[in-house]
Amino acid sequence: MSHSEPVMGQATSSKPPRASVSDAALGWLLGIVAGALGLAPWWITGATLPLQNLWATEVLPDQMPVGLLPLNQYQLTSIVALLGVGGAAAGLTVRIWAPVRRRLVTWCAAGGVLAVQFTATAQSFAVLNEGLAVGSMSSVYLAGLLAGVIGSIIAALIALLLMASPSTVKTTIGVGLMAVPVTSWGVEWVVSVAGYTNLPTAVPTIARWLPAALIGCALAWCGNKPARRTVAWVANLAFLWFVPALFTSVQYVLGTRVVAGDVPEMLLMSRQILTATLGPDGGAGPTILLALAIGLAGLGVRAILARRVSNPA
Numbered sequence: 001m002s003h004s005e006p007v008m009g010q011a012t013s014s015k016p017p018r019a020s021v022s023d024a025a026l027g028w029l030l031g032i033v034a035g036a037l038g039l040a041p042w043w044i045t046g047a048t049l050p051l052q053n054l055w056a057t058e059v060l061p062d063q064m065p066v067g068l069l070p071l072n073q074y075q076l077t078s079i080v081a082l083l084g085v086g087g088a089a090a091g092l093t094v095r096i097w098a099p100v101r102r103r104l105v106t107w108c109a110a111g112g113v114l115a116v117q118f119t120a121t122a123q124s125f126a127v128l129n130e131g132l133a134v135g136s137m138s139s140v141y142l143a144g145l146l147a148g149v150i151g152s153i154i155a156a157l158i159a160l161l162l163m164a165s166p167s168t169v170k171t172t173i174g175v176g177l178m179a180v181p182v183t184s185w186g187v188e189w190v191v192s193v194a195g196y197t198n199l200p201t202a203v204p205t206i207a208r209w210l211p212a213a214l215i216g217c218a219l220a221w222c223g224n225k226p227a228r229r230t231v232a233w234v235a236n237l238a239f240l241w242f243v244p245a246l247f248t249s250v251q252y253v254l255g256t257r258v259v260a261g262d263v264p265e266m267l268l269m270s271r272q273i274l275t276a277t278l279g280p281d282g283g284a285g286p287t288i289l290l291a292l293a294i295g296l297a298g299l300g301v302r303a304i305l306a307r308r309v310s311n312p313a
Contacts, residue, residue, distance in 0.1 A: 020101055027105035031090050031112020038086025038113075038156075039120060041188035042070050042078075049127060050075060054141055056133040065127045068120035071145055073254045077247050080152045081184035086113050087156030088178045091163025095171060106164045110157060117153050168222055169232045175218035176236030179211035180243040186210070212287040213294060215240055220298020233295065240291055241284045245277035 036043075049067035051059075070078055090109040099105045125146065132138040155177075162174030187207050191199060215236045222232050253270045276282065 020104060023099055023101045023105050024108045027094070027099075027108030028112045030093055030105075031109035031114075032116055033112075034090035034093065034109070035086040035113040035116030037089055038084070038185070039068065039082050039116070041185060041192045042082055043068070045192050049124070049131075052128070052132065054132050054135075054138050056131060065131065067124040067127050069124040069149065071124050071128050071149075073141070073145070074251075076145075076148050076254055077184060077251055078188060079149060080155065080247075081181040081188060083117055083149070083152040083156045084159055084178055084181040085156075085185040086117065087158075087160035088163055088174065088182065091160035091165075091174065094160075094164035095166070098166075102164070102166065106161065109164070110160055113156065113160060114153070117156065121149055121153070169229055172218045172222040172229075172232040173235050176215050176232070176239040177243075179214040179218075179236075179239065180247060182214065183207050183210045184247070209287065209290065211244065212240060212291040216291040216294025217298065219291065219295030220302070223302065224299060237288055237291060240288050241278065244284065244287075245274055245282055248277050249274040 047066050047068060047070075048062060049064040050070055050072040051061055051064060052072065069082070087110075090113050091106070094102065094106050094109055097105070125142065128145075129142060132142070159174050159178050162170045162177065165171055165174075184207075187203060190203055194200070219233055219236060222229055224230060224233065249270050252273050253266050278284070
């Protein structure tokens with residue numbers, strides 16, 4: 001073979017295949033759309049920054065500047081939902097799509113989601129920082145909100161990777177992790193469209209039971225064989241017990257002005273409320289039983305269908 005002839009594969013090693021470039025571009029676009037979809041319930045309201053206790057000047061609500069995230073201590077659980085759903089939507093779409101270059105598409109989708117979320121974060125904090133009164137309380141407030149947003153973005157990335165995974169167990173765990181945030185995101189849509197004053201009376205009831213229904217359906221889809229899939233059952237039921245209690249604790253503590261700014265007192269109160277909501281009076285028992293019942297019923301249906309396929313009449 002002449003030295004001037006290319007070695008087999010050498011010509012293609014310098015450039016990625018066209019299909020890889022196309023998949024990467026589609027993954028990136030998918031991530032951008034999913035990230036925007038997650039934030040859409042906030043954006044359709046006009047995205048006017050919520051009123052701030054530490055704002056430098058006294059203004060009316062409609063005089064507040066536009067913020068791509070609803071930065072406010074009372075909106076932290078909403079922020080978790082808005083950011084988390086973006087990641088989950090991208091991951092679920094990748095799993096349904098099941099591209100040949102799954103890892104490439106997954107990370108490109110993650111890049112698209114993060115691009116949207118980082119942009120929204122930077123814009124919102126720039127606006128907030130400009131309007132807050134100068135002082136140590138404002139610095140603490142900004143740092144606390146930033147920590148919450150960064151934690152939410154990390155949770156969104158974890159949800160994306162779990163949902164996009166070809167592993168049934170990981171995807172099921174991703175559903176369990178996101179069941180409560182997805183429900184909160186749906187409530188945000190209803191509130192954005194109908195308003196608080198016109199909120200249908202059935203919404204709180206649906207919001208209470210929907211996470212259990214989602215997790216129950218995920219468990220039924222997951223199945224219990226092989227035995228390692230029981231990990232998903234235990235993890236999802238634990239999520240259904242812990243995540244709503246955590247959301248309740250955060251909303252209550254950050255929503256009260258009695259201990260605002262008193263970090264040790266806020267931590268003490270959050271621990272007390274979390275302990276109470278995780279206890280027998282917290283109300284998690286019925287929702288866990290519903291999820292378990294749906295999951296077991298799904299296993300029964302799957303067993304019947306499998307028997308019919310293996311033993312046709």
